[in-house]
Amino acid sequence: MQYEQLGQTGLFVSRFCLGAMTFGGADNPAGNAIGRLSAGEADAIVGMALDAGINFIDTADVYGGGGSETVLGEVLKERRSDVVLATKVSSKAGRGPNDIGQSRGRIMASLEGSLRRLKTDHIDLYQVHTFDPFTPIETMLRSLDDAVRQGKVRHIGCSNFAAWQLMKALGVSARAGLEPFVSIQSFYSIAGRDVEAEVIPAVTDQKLSLLCWSPLAGGLLSGKFDRHGNSDASARRAKIAFPPVDEARTFDMIDGLKAVAQRRKSEPAQIALAWLLAKPAVTSVIVGIKRPDQLAANLSALDLVLNKEDLDLLDEASRIPASYPGWIQSYNAAGRVPAGYPFDGPNWTLGERPR
Structure with a gap:
């Protein structure tokens, strides 16, 4: 396994992060869950990930209506100290008007709920799930700063922020002496390179970590989807077109992935992951797993070192106009x-x- 520092914290995390969105939620049909894996199924995947050297796991209070955190808490137990544990707050997690966002009350209540479900006394990386236009940034940051000072949170990060929102938050933290974001979690994939325009320059300049979600665009880059209508019925992409990408352009990218995969005796999904791992700004790539064989396949991407010819072909096939x-x-x-x-x-x- 390879490791990178999380921002400038001195804490090192694995280049692959195990995404726990597939865990739990079987008893909550309305919950935001994909795999709805049981504790037993999740335990096998977590054990395999830890054995492979993965020390970074990401979840959120909203996944499976809290079911993901609950299952993860049951699975980790005495292995908690082996893991850099990340979760999130902000998305709608109830029917009430205040069960969403980043108000002080929402953050405090959500944090206590996450700690309880995860069966832990602290969160290593607590992230706001998206930008909240209704709560002042300083209010949000002071609430997170309090959580750090109380010892309930080690570090804070954000997810799905625009570059100006990220920079404004960092500026407020610096001015007010508050705990700063150390990372941003963004959609980044060969099928979705939008963050290269503004977010990555900001991350690079501020020395933050970039954590990438949906690196295979919901399974679209698995190699089982093409412009002829072939698909994978078990993939998330077959059920919901998320994240949204230009599929016509993506099929051109898939052609490029297949060409590189053929000469490297690999698979398109592994090439897509290796391409992302080769990007200097990327700290860790979040992989959502439903079966152990998927994790094994993803891990093989760590051994792939793409050469200039490979990278040039893939960059040209996926490049977006400046x-x-x-x-x-x-x-x-x-x-x-x-x-x-x-x-x-x-x-x-x-x-x-x-x-």
Whole structure:
């Protein structure tokens, strides 16, 4: 297993993070769950992940209506100290008008619920699940800061933030002396490269960790979907088109994945994961698992080192046009690149420039 530092915390996490969205929820049909795995099924996957060196597990209070956290708490038990445990707050988790968002009351109540279900006295990484336009950022950050000072949370992060929202939160933390975000969890995949325009430059500049969810775009990049209508009935993508991507363009990417996979004697899904692991900004890739064989297949991507020819083919097949003002800033930056420095056009970021 390979490990990277979580932000600048001194805490190291595995390059693969086990996503627990498939755990629990069988007794809550309305809950946000996919696999609805029982404690026994989840235990086999967690044990296999830990044996492989994965020390990072991610869940959320909303997954399976709390069922994911409950199952994970039952499964970890004495293995809790072996895991960097992450969960989230913000998504709607009840019928009441205040069972959503990042108000002080919501964060406090959700944190206590997560601690109870996970059977632990602290959360290693507590993340706000999305941006809340109704709660002032400072209110949210002060609530999280209190949780850190109380010892109930070690570090805080965000998920699904735009770059300006992330930077505003970091600015408020710095100004008010509050605990800062150390990571952002974003949708990043060869099928969805939007974060390269603004989020990744911000993450690189601020030395935050980027945690990537849905790296296979809900199974679309498994190699079992194509433009001819072939699909995988067991994949999440066959039931719900989430996350939303341009499928016509993605089929071109899948052709590229298959070409690289053929010459590397691998599978398209492993190539897609290896492509993501090769990105310098990526700390950890979150993989949702329903069966042990899926985990074994994903783990094999760690042994794949894509060469320049592979990466160029995949980058070209998946590249999205540069947006403004990125494209005009790249023109100016291009004339100032030191000799021999690898300039990547629209993906240029000052945070990566030699000092």
